Amino acid sequence: MPMFLKPRTKSYELQILHSLTPRMEFSNSLRTHFTNLNKGYIGEQNFETMLSNQLTIDLLILPDTYFEVNQSLIQVDTLLFTPSSPYLFEVKNFEGDYFIEDSRWYGPSGLEVNNPLAQLQRIETTFRKLFQQLRLPRVDVKGYVVFPNPEFTLYNAPRNVPIILPTQIPSFLKKINRSSGKLSDKPFNICQSLLENQADPTPYSRIPEYHYDQLLKGVFCPNCHKLEIIKSKNSLSCSECNYFESKQEGLLRNIKEYNLLFPHRAISTNNIYEWCEKAISRKSIQRVLLSEYVQEGKSRSIHYVKSN
Ligand SMILES: [Zn+2]
Missing domain, CATH: 1.10.10 (Arc Repressor Mutant, subunit A)
Known part of the structure; x- marks a missing residue:
């Protein structure tokens, strides 16, 4: 059975924005930011439910961790250690029709969005540096961008890129279930060290100024x-x-x-x-x-x- 090493909770920023949203006026950009954070959180939760319902072998899952390396913050949505390899998942709760053109990603409204594969690469690079910094054993982490929202479609998706589309999640997890071997102490020790070296994302968060008297x-x-x-x-x-x-x-x-x-x-x-x-x-x-x-x-x- 998968073992979750900590519960996934709403970030401090998301909790504050949740409490503030009915009580004060948000700027358009803050509203968009809040909506995105919220959607992202729901996507991560949904993916986690799939993991706990569909994975059957013993493995370790480390949800929602933040690390700071050389003054840059990364959020690792989900880390998973099977007996044979570690996986890193960047979860994107995209919904609707997206398409790729010349390596650029476009959303349902036709506007360009941040390329999730580029984001994954940045996270992987920083994560490797973190391992060096913490003097953790070298492991070959397999990174994937996963899209758990069943209403997401991606046109022109190239093959052989580390993307898991909604319809591919069950077979991907079945493949993980077929990995053999027993979990050794190594992944436990790595997770322990990662847990001890988490960064506080609060300084990077966007919390608007608010005063008691001005809130509804x-x-x-x-x-x-x-x-x-x-x-x-x-x-x-x-x-x-x-x-x-x-x-x-x-x-x-x-x-x-x-x-x-x-x-x-x-x-x-x-x-x-x-x-x-x-x-x-x-x-x-x-x-x-x-x-x-x-x-x-x-x-x-x-x-x-x-x-x-
Ligand atoms: Zn209501």
Whole structure:
């Protein structure tokens, strides 16, 4: 069975942008950036689901790591170690009809997009340098650009390039399942060293300036970001996209977003009441805070902190 060495989580940048998007105006370029990050994350998640559902042999998977080599940052979407070889996957969640002309890639609107093969090459080169820098044993990493979105089509795709199209994923994974041998300590040790040397991508992220007073308050749908949330006694639902969650879940989500955006502001019943634009009663807020957080301070300065 595949063994995932860490869970894939949304990057700090993506989490912040998610929380901000219904609450402030984004510039067009920031909106595009956010949409791309989000799509990319969904693609990586989908590919990971395919790996865990379709791979049957023992192997190691290291999802979503960042490394810095000579002041350049690379994101390695998925690393996979079979007993015989390591693979590096650059996941592209492209959707629609793409085509290649004179080695240039064009998207559905006919506009040129960054050549994913060139990107893969840059990542591979940097990754090899990283191995030298960390004095890791030389391994022959096989890099591929993988397109997990079933609605992606690529015209004029040359043969013999390291690309895995949506329809090729099952057979590619079957081939991996046929590799023989047992995992040795070597890949474990390499992964361990890689995990210890991850870079923090935050300085490279695009987080806009934001201020508490300027943000819209309220309970927003996490799916479509509309304020249209109808409350029944114990639940919240969105009239726009039919998203549904319990009041407890919705409230916890909002407390977490508040805390993520403003780690230095106190979590108190009143502050959360204001953050949710009075959409949820103080009583419900207090109940959730008492059950999920630890109370600190006395009388007027009572606030809550995360347990453990
Ligand atoms: Zn919605």
